[in-house]
C-alpha cells in the first residue's frame with residue numbers, strides 16, 4: 448500500500464485534498480481525521496503539518512508527499528520534487544523598513560527573523576553573507592516592530608501582511624514556491640506511486656485544457672486545424688451535410704476565446720467548449 452503525506456491544515460491543505468479527489472482518490476471527510484485509507488486504490492493518506500512532510504518522506508517512513516517547494520528546501524531532507532502541482536504559489540522574500548536595508552549585500556551583521564531558517568541560511572551561505580538568523584514560528588513581521596530583528600524573510604502572496612506591518616521587500620526573491628509532489632531521493636519504483644503521478648498529471652492537464660468542437664467546410668479544414676492542432680492531431684468526423692466536417696481538439700483554456708473568434712471568422716460554426724474532467728495522455 449502506498450503511504451502518502453498530505454497537508455492537514457494551512458495554505459495548501461484544501462487545494463491538496465481537492466486535487467487528490469479530482470484524481471479519483473478518497474479523502475477524509477472530517478478535518479480532525481489524521482489518516483484516510485483508500486482500499487480500492489491501495490493507498491493510505493496521512494495528514495501532517497506541511498513543514499514535517501519532507502522529513503517523513505526523506506526518512507522513507509512515507510513514500511511520497513505534497514508540500515511546498517520552500518518547505519522542501521528548508522527541511523534539508525533527502526527528498527526531491529517530482530512534479531509542480533500548480534497551486535499554493537507564493538514568493539519567498541526579504542523585507543525590512545523602507546530606507547533601512549535595500550540590498551541583500553548589505554545583510555551582513557543583520558538579524559533576520561524567519562520561520563524558514565534552513566532555507567534562509569542556505570541562501571545566505573550561497574551569497575557569502577554572514578548574518579544572524581532568528582528562528583520564529585510565525586507572525587515574523589512583528590519581529591521588526593518588537594526590536595527582535597532588522598529584516599524578515601517570509602512567504603509573500605498578496606503582500607498585504609507586509610504592507611500592514613509597514614515593511615517593503617528588497618532584492619530578488621529567494622525562491623518562487625508552489626505545492627509540489629516529493630519523494631525520497633533514490634526511491635525504488637512503486638506501482639501505486641507511478642499511478643498517483645499519472646493521475647495528478649491528468650488533473651493538471653484537465654485543468655489547463657478544454658475540449659473544443661466545431662463544424663467547418665471541408666475546404667477550410669487545413670486552416671482550421673492549424674488553429675487547433677490538438678495533442679497529436681484533431682479528430683475529424685464526417686457530417687451529414689455535404690462538404691462539411693466536425694472537428695474536435697484540446698486547446699489551452701487561456702487561449703480558447705481567441706481561437707473561437709478566429710475559427711468563427713474563418714467560417715467555422717457550432718463552436719462548443721466543454722471542460723475535461725480527467726485524462727491520461
Ligand SMILES: Nc1ncnc2c1ncn2[C@@H]1O[C@H](COP(=O)(O)OP(=O)(O)OP(=O)(O)O)[C@@H](O)[C@H]1O
Nearest residue numbers: 456457458459497515516518535536537602604624
Ligand atoms: N498566503 C500564504 N501564506 C502562507 N503560506 C503560503 C501562502 N500561500 C502559499 N503558501 C505556501 O504554503 C506553505 C506553508 O503552508 P503552512 O500550512 O505551513 O503555512 P500557513 O498556511 O501559514 O499555516 P500556519 O501559519 O497555520 O502554520 C508554503 O509552501 C508556502 O509557500
Ligand SMILES: O=P(O)(O)OC[C@H]1O[C@H](OP(=O)(O)OP(=O)(O)O)[C@H](O)[C@@H]1O
Nearest residue numbers: 585586587602603604605606607608609
Ligand atoms: O502576502 P500575504 O497574502 O499577506 O501572505 C503572506 C503571509 O501569510 C502568512 O502568514 P499567516 O497568516 O499564515 O501567519 P503566520 O505568520 O503566523 O504563519 C505568511 O507567513 C505571510 O505572513
Ligand SMILES: [Mg+2]
Nearest residue numbers: 457584585586
Ligand atoms: Mg503561516
